[in-house]
Amino acid sequence: MARLMGLTGNEAIAYAVKQCNVDVVAAYPITPQTIMVEVISEYVYNGEINAEFVCVESEHSAMSACVGASLTGARVFTATASQGLALMHEMLYIASGLRCPIVMGVANRALSAPLNIHGDHSDMMGSRDCGWIQIYAENAQEAYDWVIQAFKIAEDPRVLLPVSVNIDGFILSHSMEGVNVLDDDEVSRFLPPRRPLITIDPAKPITVGALCLPDYYFEIKFQQIQALREAYNVIREVNKEYESLSGRKYGFIESYAMEDAEAAIVCLGSTAGTAKAVARELRKEGKRVGVVKPWVYRPFPEDDLIRALGDVKVLAVLDRACSFGAPFNALCSDVVATLYRNGKDIKIFNCLYGLGGRDITPSDLRVIFNEALEIAETGKVKEHMKFVGVRE
Amino acid sequence: MSEFEKKLGWKSLPIGGYLLEPGSALKYKTGDWRAFKPVIDQKRCINCLLCWIYCPDAAIIRLEKYVDVNYDYCKGCGICANECPVKCITMVEERR
Numbered sequence: 001m002a003r004l005m006g007l008t009g010n011e012a013i014a015y016a017v018k019q020c021n022v023d024v025v026a027a028y029p030i031t032p033q034t035i036m037v038e039v040i041s042e043y044v045y046n047g048e049i050n051a052e053f054v055c056v057e058s059e060h061s062a063m064s065a066c067v068g069a070s071l072t073g074a075r076v077f078t079a080t081a082s083q084g085l086a087l088m089h090e091m092l093y094i095a096s097g098l099r100c101p102i103v104m105g106v107a108n109r110a111l112s113a114p115l116n117i118h119g120d121h122s123d124m125m126g127s128r129d130c131g132w133i134q135i136y137a138e139n140a141q142e143a144y145d146w147v148i149q150a151f152k153i154a155e156d157p158r159v160l161l162p163v164s165v166n167i168d169g170f171i172l173s174h175s176m177e178g179v180n181v182l183d184d185d186e187v188s189r190f191l192p193p194r195r196p197l198i199t200i201d202p203a204k205p206i207t208v209g210a211l212c213l214p215d216y217y218f219e220i221k222f223q224q225i226q227a228l229r230e231a232y233n234v235i236r237e238v239n240k241e242y243e244s245l246s247g248r249k250y251g252f253i254e255s256y257a258m259e260d261a262e263a264a265i266v267c268l269g270s271t272a273g274t275a276k277a278v279a280r281e282l283r284k285e286g287k288r289v290g291v292v293k294p295w296v297y298r299p300f301p302e303d304d305l306i307r308a309l310g311d312v313k314v315l316a317v318l319d320r321a322c323s324f325g326a327p328f329n330a331l332c333s334d335v336v337a338t339l340y341r342n343g344k345d346i347k348i349f350n351c352l353y354g355l356g357g358r359d360i361t362p363s364d365l366r367v368i369f370n371e372a373l374e375i376a377e378t379g380k381v382k383e384h385m386k387f388v389g390v391r392e
Numbered sequence: 393m394s395e396f397e398k399k400l401g402w403k404s405l406p407i408g409g410y411l412l413e414p415g416s417a418l419k420y421k422t423g424d425w426r427a428f429k430p431v432i433d434q435k436r437c438i439n440c441l442l443c444w445i446y447c448p449d450a451a452i453i454r455l456e457k458y459v460d461v462n463y464d465y466c467k468g469c470g471i472c473a474n475e476c477p478v479k480c481i482t483m484v485e486e487r488r
Contacts, residue, residue: 099408160407198410207411215424219402220409226402 002246007179009172012140013079013105013165014039015179016147018049019187020103023074023194026054026065030084031117032169033107037079059084063091063102070100071208073196075151078102081169082109085123089130095162096131096224098208101154101194102162103147104132107173108269108320110356118357119169121268125321125330131224133163133231134298136268138254140177143167145248146295148187152238155194158230168270168320170357182246190245228299235296252301254293255308257283261290263372264309266335267318268294271353271360275318278365289369297331302338313376314347316368320354328385347375353388364388422449426468428483434458436480443472443481 007015014036017025025044027037044053052069056062059080070076080088085106095102106124110116124134133153137143143165150163167173182190200208212220232252239250256276258264265275272293279289292308292315294301309315319329328336332350339346351368354360368388375381406412437458444452444459451466452459461472473481 097408197407198412205414207414207416208408210409210411212409215399216405216409219400219405222402223405223407 002180002182004178005181006176007140007144008035008174008176009137009140009143009167010035010105010107010174011039012144012177012179013147013167014043015181016144017077017103017105018043019182019184020077020148020151020191021049021075021188021193022051022077024052024054024066024069024076025078026056026062026069026076027078027080028056028059028062028084030059030081032109032119032173033079033081033084033105035173036105036107040077059087060091063088063095066102067091067095067098067100070095070102071098071200073194073199075155075194076100076102077104079105079107081107082111082117082123085127086111089127092127092130092132092162094209097220099160099224099227100162101151101160103150103154104162104164105143105147106164106166107169108166109169116356117169119171119173119320120355120357121166121319121321122355124164124166125323128298128330131161131228132298133159133161133228133235133296134166135163135296136166136294137172138270138272138293140167140172140175140179141248142250142295143172144179144181145242145246145250148182148191149235149238149242149250152191152241153231153235156234156238157197159227159234160197161224161227161231166269171270180246180248186245190241232299232301250295252294252296252304253308254295256291256293258290258292258308258310258312260288261310261312262288262376263314263316263369264290264292264312265316265318265365265368265372266292266294266331268297268320268331271318271320274360274362275365278362278369281362282366282369287369287373289373294331300334300338302341305335305338306342306344309344309346312346314372316349316351316372318351318353318360318368320352322352322355347379347381349375349381349384349386351386351388358389360388421464423464423466426463426466426486428468428470429463429486430461430466430468430470430472430481431484432459432461433480433482434460436478438478440477442475442477446471446475
């Protein structure tokens, strides 16, 4: 029986984690994620879940403790944001390199300096190449649903990689929405206890994290490359199974009004919600626009993107993190690479927006859609990189 | 390279570079790090064992009247050749 609960993004993730019967949570508080682990610590204190909550002295230690716990075969969760994720950076690679299926909630926040606590994607994009599966949710419902699926994806023996579930700081982490939740036993049936392939066990000693020199390192890294490729199939399977359980359909990409779209916005996370609302209005005015929202950013869903794009002529790719000095920001670079590899000649421009939590408004998006439509008309891209709303 | 075991590919290696049994370092033949190989002129060796004492990898083998080298583990540092009082050890470049 589905129930509707009023939950913020942080609370939705915490509630999902509770239902996933985690064994260990090691975390350090940081805005705007704090409530996520605060709620989990209450669950542990109240005896609502039988988990070990490890209070650590930093995020570096949080991820270190998570790696150790995961290697014993435990189901492990942590959460962080911004500077916390940056401090974890080193350990993120160790978690993926040692094939620990940890799930982490990230309430995306800008990086200092200047100091800022609000939402943008600089934190996760800064650790983009850490070998984790990376998912971006549009709202609290998606965050809840993806966390439950994330454990199943991460722990699959074909994958064994950590997963980050990203929600926009404050915009999602602190906004309360109606969230349809599953029953505890439904989640338990979908996600049985973890069955690890290898664990650290005093009765059968193994070495984990040994020195690996030039003659073997590349092969071990290739295993990770292959695991991310396998993850592509596993994610698809898990999405299907979750759909039959919850009635909610997930995939690599959500496309909105793309059937006959001439111009489209590609963006991650909560911005897609606003973009869809604006597209709906523009459609009423007879303008053929759509929205493409990758749910899964790593592994990057090339085939799904190409399918979603259909016969679109122009793409405005929106990035909420800056790749300083790069020809395009991160998401746009991936989209351009995908088009190139598939021989698609689609006009593209990149919009850098919303840094430090600056709002992206319906009127901002309307301007972007209209510029994309103008390019569809003229075939000429005036500016390849736009900086939405920045003052001179 | 033929004197060393064939290196495993990504499909056969344990996941994540785990070592699934203790004492496996013995199986790791560090001899293929060598750029120069010590060659002992055993006719001139006086069996003083200074090379055996100085070798940091315990790669000098003591025999009855002279010494030999365990090329599986000799990394070719050249300390033996430097210390040899009768200069009967020559460092010869490896060609692979």
